[in-house]
Amino acid sequence: MKRTKKILCMCMAALLLAGCSAPAETSSKADGSSSSQASSQAVSSQAGEEPDPWAEAAADPWAAYPEQVVYTVGKQAPDASYSVLDGTEYEGDDEANNIRTRFYEKHLNAKMEVAFSAAAGEAYDQQVSMAIVSGEIPDIMMVTDRATLVQLAENDLIADLTEVYDATISDVTRDIYESYDNRPLKDATIDGKLMAIPGTCIDTGAExxxxxxxxxxxxxxxxxxxxxxxxxxxxxxxxxxxxxxxxxxxxxxxxxxxxxxxxxxxxxxxxxxxxxxxxxxxxxxxxxxxxxxxxxxxxxxxxxxxxxxxxxxxxxxxxxxxxxxxxxxxxxxxxxxxxxxxxxxxxxxxxxxxxxxxxxxxxxxxxxxxxxxxxxxxTNNPSENYLVVRKDFEHPELLVKMLNYTYDYTRFSEHKNDEECLEFEAPYDSAIYLRSLGPISVNLDYFDAINRAYDDITAYQAGEEVDTFPWVIQSAELAGAAMEKLESGQVADIGIYEMISYYGRCLAGEVLKENPxxxxxxxxxxxxxxxxxxxxxxxxxxxxxxxxxxxxxxxxxxxxxxxxxxxxxxxxxxxxxxxxxxxx
Amino acid sequence: MITSKSFGSRAASAAVWAAVLGMACLCLLPLLNMVALSFSSSAAATGNLVGLVPVDFTAESYSRLITDQQFWRSFGISVLRVALGASLNVCLTVLTAYPLSKPKSRFPAQPVYMKIVLFAMLFSGGTIPTFLVVKNTGLLNSLFALILPTAVPIFNVIILMNFFKGTPEALEDAAIIDGAGQWQMLLKIFLPISLPALATVGLFSIVGHWNDYFQALLYIQSTENYPLQTYIQQLTVDLSTVTDPERLKELSRISGRTFNAAKIVASTVPLLCIYPFLQKYFVTGITIGSVKG
CATH class of the missing domain: 3.40.190.10 (Periplasmic binding protein-like II)
Structure with missing residues (x-):
């Protein structure tokens, strides 16, 4: 217990210092590690001790923990069952061990254990209320409404993430929140303290x-x-x-x-x-x-x-x-x-x-x-749902670090075209809903994500080189196939996804852009x-x-x-x- | 039996038959619709074009169902739950109902126990206290969480108790004279003559355990270990209650209505198999128990 307290103190110190240097960091892992050295020196000079690898890891948006950290999660279960993977190379994957959890484990040395999982909706909310009632919430958990978030905060069950957020958030992740003028963060703030990491609700454009x-x-x-x-x-x-x-x-x-x-x-x-x-x-x-x-x-x-x-x-x-x-x-x-x-x-x-x-x-x-x-x-409530951390969890920054990996490293960093990132972004060829795979079950995307996707799709269809997400290219190709078949009159052959992409991404995208x-x-x-x-x-x-x-x-x-x-x-x-x- | 042959009474009985048959058909309609849906194409199902006859007949849903391991896993869990749960239910029902059926002269404390039992039937602890008990006894996430909290179905106890009360006292006197103890009396006399009532309470327990989905939502924290009906309940989410646009978008892309219909149809098969064998007891059991009680 004493050791834990000590580590926590040092973490705090490191976090404060790292917070100051954060804007200078870039979203690449190499730079991340150099800044972690800087902050560890700061820690050692302050504490007058050897640098503590735990404090270093805690202060760095990207670094892995020196020893394996095990965290428990309350998560939403996928709509499809893992048995769809039978016969593929992924046979045997399950809620606790899948593409996304392995990814976090590899990069952060943190292993997930499932405290409970239930299908989104009534079943999941039921489990959350039961966890609150029994006073034992998992280390990381998603809650779907603000009332529950307030309840958790008032009962002192969840951790204040203000400092952790400032210290460990990566630039792109921060930028995403800023595209909403930080409204989701304000929404997750109670009594001046950031009590949750909010998921964002992107702008759907006009109906x-x-x-x-x-x-x-x-x-x-x-x-x-x-x-x-x-x-x-x-x-x-x-x-x-x-x-x-x-x-x-x-x-x-x-x-x-x-x-x-x-x-x-x-x-x-x-x-x-x-x-x-x-x-x-x-x-x-x-x-x-x-x-x-x-x-x-x-x-x-x-x-x-x-x-x-x-x-x-x-x-x-x-x-x-x-x-x-x-x-x-x-x-x-x-x-x-x-x-x-x-x-x-x-x-x-x-x-x-x-x-x-x-x-x-x-x-x-x-x-x-x-x-x-x-x-x-x-507009809608900019925050769709909230990820909370249990009050006494030793590594509250883990949540923010995983968020960085989920929405910065795999989507915007120079590593985004690595095999593992592509796999992370479209796990199991989308046979299982990606956000049900790991603890990060919230969506985080730029406010104008729909518009960005439309621009990329039209550029791709015009034959331009586009630096974008694989799913955008996929949508463009599906929509293109629909257009070709419409042209040649083979309407019966147009698949549902092809037509959906054509209507939703091309027709609607164009109309939305043209009509302010x-x-x-x-x-x-x-x-x-x-x-x-x-x-x-x-x-x-x-x-x-x-x-x-x-x-x-x-x-x-x-x-x-x-x-x-x-x-x-x-x-x-x-x-x-x-x-x-x-x-x- | 005396039957009147007048036109009026024939017409009346024809009308009664027609009405009863009509109602029976009404009960069948939803089931037939499910069967038709399960054999239809996906677009026809999403377009609400399926009535009682399949549209664009295809058995694809069933070939998918055969390979859906989670369905069979949940199916197995349900079967195990019914086997364990229903037999425990019946055992405890018999053991509770038998002493309670004795008059005060033979079992002086009977009124006290009866009041306790009745109280427990009318008032329950409520969802959250029950959850806490299950949690603190370490049952959470195990099959026993679905079996033990409902191990003594009091309604069934009362049905069986009334049935036992209805057996002639002379039988019991004769058995005592022949030197039978209480156990012998229960096993050799009361049980064999109570088969209709036992079939009734057994059926209640089987159907109850098979159809219950809610307890697993509370007590089972991993979807892999859901019993069948909970698994199916998860699939048939009412889209108008979903508020997360991301998820709604995902759910609305492809309708699983045909596949889900196939699962629902498959899940009713076991009960359809058991029902005919127990049904003849079912009706007599209930009336005998209650009328003579």
Whole structure:
């Protein structure tokens, strides 16, 4: 125990010093080791002892530990099981021993042990709560929401990573966070201390209205721009038999029954309809210098009016209220529906329609525009999830070092084309979800990653030398194959992935680049004290009211009543708390 | 049996038959849909085009299933769990129900034990305390975590106890006169005549253990050791509850609906095999136990 304390003290000293010299470091391993010598000298001169190899390793973003470190992890399990590897050279790999864990072990001399693993979602969150309840959390663990992070911090179960982060983060990793103006880090900071390493939520770009181009051509419809144009197209899609089967069996706009929500995080939301009316649904944002909740602002009424009107005219899927997610997206795939809002990866569904109807072609449009001729989008919580370190874990910097290797060394450093890095980036030919392989289950990428990928793909397709990720080249090639087959009319041979890459990366990428949008940055994503008890019922009230107004069960005027109920049932108090917590 | 031949009563019984058959079919529909899905092509499944007949017939899902080792591993774990868990359930049910079925005159403390048992049936410790007990007894992550906490199914105890109570007292008197002890009485007299009730509680235990997925979510910390239903539950995630866009993107790329349907169909086969053999006891067992109790 005494030895541990001593080491910890020395680590701290080394970290402080290394922190000062960090900006001078580059992201190559060779330079890393020279700077670690510098910091070790600093340690020895300060402590007046022999340099401690543990302190050296701790202070260096890249160095391996002198002896093997064993750490336990709570992690999300892959959706596919490791048995898909049977018969390949990787047979026998499992959760505790796979491409990524071996990589960390080789470079950092740190060995992972699985404390628990469960599938993402309810099962994983269940395990996390059980770990918290029993007071024994793994050395490194991912938590999926900020409320749990706060709970862990308040119960003093996790380590303060402020110094560790400053000392051990590599330049590129730091740069990635800076592309978000460090908003994820601020979000993971509690009482001025960085309590977690946040994963980032990249900018998905604007949500688009995806339309069946073949239907539009057939009905001689031109590209939409405003809300009226959209309405005209929906009307034609519903009433003019676009699929030409002589039956009135097409539906208009496919819409999720939650109507709006986190921007770009899922398909079938009508966020753009609301933002075109000046509303920012479901978000805390600054309006005329005041922080307000978007769903109770008067502008919402205009958006609801449009949707209720469309619904009454039959332009929205009449069964939207009772369809679940799979049922609604099925409409896009089976050719019943030719219009849906969604981010670039709505292509995952659109890219399957040609297998059911060979004529099907989708085109995304950035619409409907507001008064200034642009679409307005809002951003998401920049931090998607959080990695925490157990309070008394001896090597808290291990997490940051692994982050450096995951998102700097293998993706941006001069080593990125090494065999082991390529393998690390696309493990098992992507048969197993890569982020379920190791302890670093969060994503970290530049805010504008989608745009960067699009630029690289177009450059590659134009025959230029591109210095980019293997998966980008792969997408470019898949999309290229789709384009060739479209040209030569072999539509039935276009694979799902080929079509998805073509729609998502090429068509959507181009449209997103060509259409600049207004961006609203919501100001609060956390949970306040009153929210813990009241938010669930307020949210329920909100979503039920919206659905009732759109489906015509309640008149539009009901919105005002909803607003006053919302305010008196705790909304006002929560708004006050949100304002206060931003003020801090 | 006296049967009336009037038109009205025939019509009435025809209507009853039709209604009952209709309801039976309604119960079958979801299962048939699963079977149809499992034999359909992936695009047809994602497009919701599959009803009760497979679209673009293919058995690819099943050939994939045969090579899916985790499925068979989980299958094996489930079989082991049912074998151990259900037999333990039945043993303990019998051993608890037998003394409780004795009247107060023969077993003075019976009311006290009965109250304890009833209390435990109505009130449980709750998820978290139970989890802590399992954890601190070192059962976490082992098959026994799925077996021991539910070793005494009290509802079954009460069914069996009522059944035992219903056996004629004369039988017991005769056995005592012939010099039988309590063990002999239980093994040689009560058990053989209680086969219907035993089959009932046995079936409850088997179905319960086979279908339960939630306990493993709590107590098993490694997905490799999941029993079958937990494994399947993980596969059929409702996409609208997924909030992480990265993961949603990944999940939405390829629908595993046909493959998952094949797994669900395969997982029901063992129960379908057991059911017909136990079912004839099942109905009589339940009514005898409760009516005479």
């Amino acid at each position: 688009m209205l995806w339309l069946r181009q073949d239907w539009m051509d057939k009905l001689s419809l031109s590209a939409p721009k405003t809300m009226e144009d959209v309405e005209k197209i929906l009307d034609a899609f519903v009433n003019q038999d676009p699929d030409g089967n002589g039956q009135n069996d097409t539906v208009g706009l496919a819409l999720s029954n939650s109507i709006y929500g986190k921007y770009g995080s899922t398909v079938l939301y009508a966020n753009n309809v609301f933002t075109a009316c000046g509303a920012v649904p479901g978000q805390w944002y600054e309006k005329d210098g005041e922080v307000v909740y978007g769903s109770v602002q008067p502008e919402m009424k205009d958006g609801l009016k449009v949707l209720a009107d469309w619904y009454a005219k039959g332009l929205i899927d009449p069964q939207m209220a009772v369809r679940n997610f799979d049922d609604s997206t099925a409409l896009l795939v089976n050719g019943q529906c030719g219009a849906a809002f969604g981010p670039w990866w709505l292509a995952n569904y659109a890219g399957q329609t040609h297998l059911v109807d060979a004529n099907a072609r989708w085109t995304p449009y950035v619409v409907p525009t507001g008064e200034d001729g642009k679409v307005t989008m809002f 949008v207004n961006v609203v940055y919501p100001v609060f994503f956390g949970v306040t004290a009153s929210m813990q008890t009241k938010w669930e019922s307020l949210s329920k009230l909100e979503s039920e009211t919206m659905l009732k107004i759109i489906t015509g069960e309640q008149p539009l005027e009901h919105f005002d009543e909803f607003v006053s109920t919302w305010k008196s049932a705790g909304g006002d108090a929560i708004t006050q708390e949100v304002v206060e917590s931003i003020g801090e």
